[in-house]
Amino acid sequence: MSLDKNDVEKIAHLARLAIAEDDIPGYAGxxxxxxxxxxxxxxxxxxxxAPMAHPHEAHQRLREDVVTEENQREHFQxxxxxxENGLYLVPQVIx
Amino acid sequence: xxxxxxxxLAQGLKKGDFSSEELTKNFLQRIERYxxxxxxxxxxxxxxxxxxxxxxxxxxxxxxxxxxxxxxxAQKDIFxxxxxxxTCGSKMLDNFIAPYDATVIHKFNQAGSVMLGKTxxxxxxxxxxxxxxxxxxxxxxxxxxxxxxxxxxxxxAAVAARLAPAATGTDTGGSIRQPAALCGLTGLKxxxxxxSRYGMIxxxxxxxxxxxxxxxxxxxxxxxxxxxxxxxxxxxxxxxEVPDYTANLNQDLKGLKIGLPKEYFxxxxxxxxxxxxxxxxxxYKKLGAEIVDISLPNTHLSVPAYYVIAPAECSxxxxxxxxxxxxxxCDDPKDLEDxxxxxxxxxFGEEVKRRIMIGAYALxxxxxxxxxxxxxxxxxxxxxxxxxxxxxxxxIMGPTSPEVAFKxxxxxxxxxxxxxxxxxxxxxxxxxxxxxxVPCGFSNNLPVGLQIIGNYFDESRxxxxxxxxxxxxxxxxxxxxxxx
Numbered sequence: 280m281s282l283d284k285n286d287v288e289k290i291a292h293l294a295r296l297a298i299a300e301d302d303i304p305g306y307a308g309x310x311x312x313x314x315x316x317x318x319x320x321x322x323x324x325x326x327x328x329a330p331m332a333h334p335h336e337a338h339q340r341l342r343e344d345v346v347t348e349e350n351q352r353e354h355f356q357x358x359x360x361x362x363e364n365g366l367y368l369v370p371q372v373i374x
Numbered sequence: 375x376x377x378x379x380x381x382x383l384a385q386g387l388k389k390g391d392f393s394s395e396e397l398t399k400n401f402l403q404r405i406e407r408y409x410x411x412x413x414x415x416x417x418x419x420x421x422x423x424x425x426x427x428x429x430x431x432x433x434x435x436x437x438x439x440x441x442x443x444x445x446x447x448a449q450k451d452i453f454x455x456x457x458x459x460x461t462c463g464s465k466m467l468d469n470f471i472a473p474y475d476a477t478v479i480h481k482f483n484q485a486g487s488v489m490l491g492k493t494x495x496x497x498x499x500x501x502x503x504x505x506x507x508x509x510x511x512x513x514x515x516x517x518x519x520x521x522x523x524x525x526x527x528x529x530x531a532a533v534a535a536r537l538a539p540a541a542t543g544t545d546t547g548g549s550i551r552q553p554a555a556l557c558g559l560t561g562l563k564x565x566x567x568x569x570s571r572y573g574m575i576x577x578x579x580x581x582x583x584x585x586x587x588x589x590x591x592x593x594x595x596x597x598x599x600x601x602x603x604x605x606x607x608x609x610x611x612x613x614x615e616v617p618d619y620t621a622n623l624n625q626d627l628k629g630l631k632i633g634l635p636k637e638y639f640x641x642x643x644x645x646x647x648x649x650x651x652x653x654x655x656x657x658y659k660k661l662g663a664e665i666v667d668i669s670l671p672n673t674h675l676s677v678p679a680y681y682v683i684a685p686a687e688c689s690x691x692x693x694x695x696x697x698x699x700x701x702x703x704c705d706d707p708k709d710l711e712d713x714x715x716x717x718x719x720x721x722f723g724e725e726v727k728r729r730i731m732i733g734a735y736a737l738x739x740x741x742x743x744x745x746x747x748x749x750x751x752x753x754x755x756x757x758x759x760x761x762x763x764x765x766x767x768x769x770i771m772g773p774t775s776p777e778v779a780f781k782x783x784x785x786x787x788x789x790x791x792x793x794x795x796x797x798x799x800x801x802x803x804x805x806x807x808x809x810x811x812v813p814c815g816f817s818n819n820l821p822v823g824l825q826i827i828g829n830y831f832d833e834s835r836x837x838x839x840x841x842x843x844x845x846x847x848x849x850x851x852x853x854x855x856x857x858x
Contacts, residue, residue: 354473
């Protein structure tokens, strides 16, 4: 699979990454060569093979539905780029 | 003092030959003197280390010490440390001070170990040469024109130059074993789920596992004793008893069945490296081991499958870096989408962006079956290859890396050639098996690593197999001349 400029722009948008115009051809080239590597998988018939998501076939552990975390809002918000009155600030979303 | 193992240092502390404070100062002075050449540390936590050392000395004086009490260690900068900067090698986290400790850090703190600082690494652990770090590349102490390997290159270089007696690392596709091989160290990646991932910044959650860089297998056992165990805070951590990993070290190897996969000795393997590894296998025969030829027929598919699974998981994990709650935020965002896109575009380096995009593509509508599902099926085949092999053998051996340390810049422009550096290590992560790299000789004056792969949770045997070799060879005792 060879990716072009439009493909890279579309993927970058899906991943919410700003990519400089000048860098797009470089990404198109390297992403295409990675996909070429990956497509070696196509040579193998995997029709009846069960996918493996996890080494130990484990199931999600469950626990009692009780609050275990303490409220540490101020502690956690000390490292935020912008907060006000305990809220995280972002550019205005609704007019 | 600086060339001693953890086991030897623990003896010295116990006998009162030196205090933890003296020991810690000694390593801090070595870092001060040498690290400008290597760039192996991102943060040196001097005040914190000295306070920990003094506290350890009090515990030792009271007679309450464990073996790891007062031992200085370097921690990979992927483990969150409460109050001390954790960058993961990225501009994205250049200002990040974690509000909590990773479980691995917590366990070493409980044991009374001393943290010298946080080591350099490929950005978000994505790399095999330590050249993708926002803080600059790390140099290999054996030849500073070469790379130390990656992603845990800072930990490897620091221990190789004896700026720390041991260090932690993480291994997603070879990030402990490959740098251990390239820097002449003993590297251990435990079974997936053996060590808690809590507070270890996630790259590919079904593959990531924490482990160690040490001079000896005995030291790896001592560290693994502290690090392992169940943790409620990591949903994939396995609830299984932790044995004393030093207990079986001295068992002899008579009758040990070593499998040699033909796929690990074929095309792409440097001839000198092959020769050194084959000599190590001969040494094992002399120790009473039996060699069995085996095949892991899907080995060639491990790199292709990995470069779908790891990027897919990374694109999901790294979506949390959005410029809102912590980490880098771009200047003057015009709207929310601009905030996300520019914070991420400016905060992440090139290789990280490349992998996020591969992952986003592989998971996008219409491509899931062709890439992600296909890769998970291949993952099953690779895992089944190992299952079949372990019916016949106790451990599997081969080279850790197809070549010795390569020159800085040699592969950094060609991602695919860089990815192939991990050709012998990646399958182990896909299967979730434990693996080690042990120094077994030199080629062109650069260290060669022997890889030893074990069955699930068979770390005790791996450590025994490595320890017996180290009782009969001295490759692991060599250290780079410039840092003696």
